[in-house]
Amino acid sequence: MSDTAPYASKPEQSCGRLHGAGPSPTRSEYQRDRDRIIHSTAFRRLQHKTQVFLHHEGKHFRNRLTHTLEVSQMARSIARALRLNEDLAEAVALSHDLGHTPFGHAGERVLHEKMLALGGFDHNVQAMRVVTRLENRYAEHDGLNLTWETLEGILKHNGPLTHADGTPFGRYAREGLPAGIDDIPASADLGISTYASLEAQAAAIADDIAYNAHDIDDALRAGLIVLEDMIDVPLAGPIVAEVLGLYPDVAPKRQAHEVQRRLITRSIEDVIATSAAQIAGSGVASAADVRHAGRTLVSFSPETAAAEQGLKRFLFERVYRHESVMGPVRQSEAVVGSLFDHYMQARDLPGRWGVAAADAPTPQALARVVADFIAGMTDPYALDEYGRLFDARPDFR
Incomplete structure (x- = not known):
């Protein structure tokens, strides 16, 4: 893209792929990555994986695929403006959730507990396993053979994993480094102590914006909250008051959409204005400079960041911990835990997974096979396997 800024990532300057792919006459290297991701099996499975509301509850609630598409659109908007x-x-946006388990974060929590002896389970690292090892469609190699920059963005879009001295950074200082970060095949060192590209940072903050907006929308649809509950909520409250004042007599679903679209627009505009100023003030002149800038450059303004945290607290208390959400969550955790325990004992996984399980030389190696298999399941497949193995099926209603 000839009109990009000097600090943007340049496909012609890519660190390349682990396996040579030859030049394309019609697509840039990052366009080829995008296409490989969209055509992958793992990407299609996202349509049957839970976001917040379980898959069975209604076709109009977001799933991992619709969430991913929304994040992608917002990331492109931010990237274009900057x-x-x-x-x-x-x-990066399209691939950021490829490592998520069935049943949303409930499945991830269970796999993390089951895998604690092996360093736990982390969905970002699992996404790396998906795109570098587990996708098996190509004749010449495992994985999707993505460029170094896309791999870096998947792994580090939320920031570095370690400080320069190797000590864990950010949330990893509390939780410890996830297993598998030292075993990621790439064309060069992914530099886990540096920041990712501005493009990956755009994808990360687009993820936050999408979560906030669509979780409000889905919670309203589910009847867990009404707009009036949000009048005093940071970030969203002023927008709710504005919409109810302008359109007091329109249908609630139209009011909700007005709130959602205004929240998205204002959040993105805040990010663009703030990030443009921060990038200019940082003096970065190349993508390499961005990686060593010492801080995230694509972000909310301090005021919006504080308000956004207040909105997240409201959603956590009123939506994510609502009993109509938590009841199915507990049942889905039991499903994932039971599947893991069964496969560890019986090793009766289907297809190539069964071969890998039979050949696993240690319990630790077997646990990795089982975790990979379960993480790749959709919600319906996990429930079908649970029904086949235990002659039971949870009633999430």
């Missing part, structure tokens, strides 16, 4: 490489931002 003169970044839109294709790389899109590739």
